[in-house]
Amino acid sequence: MGKLLVLIGIGGCVGSVLRYVLSGTVQQLTQSANFSYGTIAVNIIGCFIIGFVSQLVDSYGLLNAETRAFVIPGFLGGFTTFSTFSNETLNLFRDGETPLAFLNVTGHIVLGLGAVWAGRALASSIWR
Numbered sequence: 001m002g003k004l005l006v007l008i009g010i011g012g013c014v015g016s017v018l019r020y021v022l023s024g025t026v027q028q029l030t031q032s033a034n035f036s037y038g039t040i041a042v043n044i045i046g047c048f049i050i051g052f053v054s055q056l057v058d059s060y061g062l063l064n065a066e067t068r069a070f071v072i073p074g075f076l077g078g079f080t081t082f083s084t085f086s087n088e089t090l091n092l093f094r095d096g097e098t099p100l101a102f103l104n105v106t107g108h109i110v111l112g113l114g115a116v117w118a119g120r121a122l123a124s125s126i127w128r
Contacts, residue, residue, distance in 0.1 A: 004069045011074020019079045035100055036088045039081050040107055046080035047112040051119025060127060 023038030092101035
């Protein structure tokens, strides 16, 4: 169990740093002060990756326990930003940006579920 916790911690560290860099880059590219494009981009990418990896694990047992721990709860747990999404959504409501708050929630849920499905479908089609 100790080795798995270390792997999860290392994966989380890597995922968190990559989340910060990617989210900041996307946000800077969009030049938006009102909407969190960086957070939604990271969440959709993370959903796609977890769908892809989960399909490979479920269907082919592709990753051993250590690699799964590093990638899924570690890297992807650090990379995706659901808590940030939740906070930003509440801030939009607080600031009277109700349409943007609903767009944020709808976008994350619909696009997130779609990205998980697309990741699983791609993995399934590649490794038939």
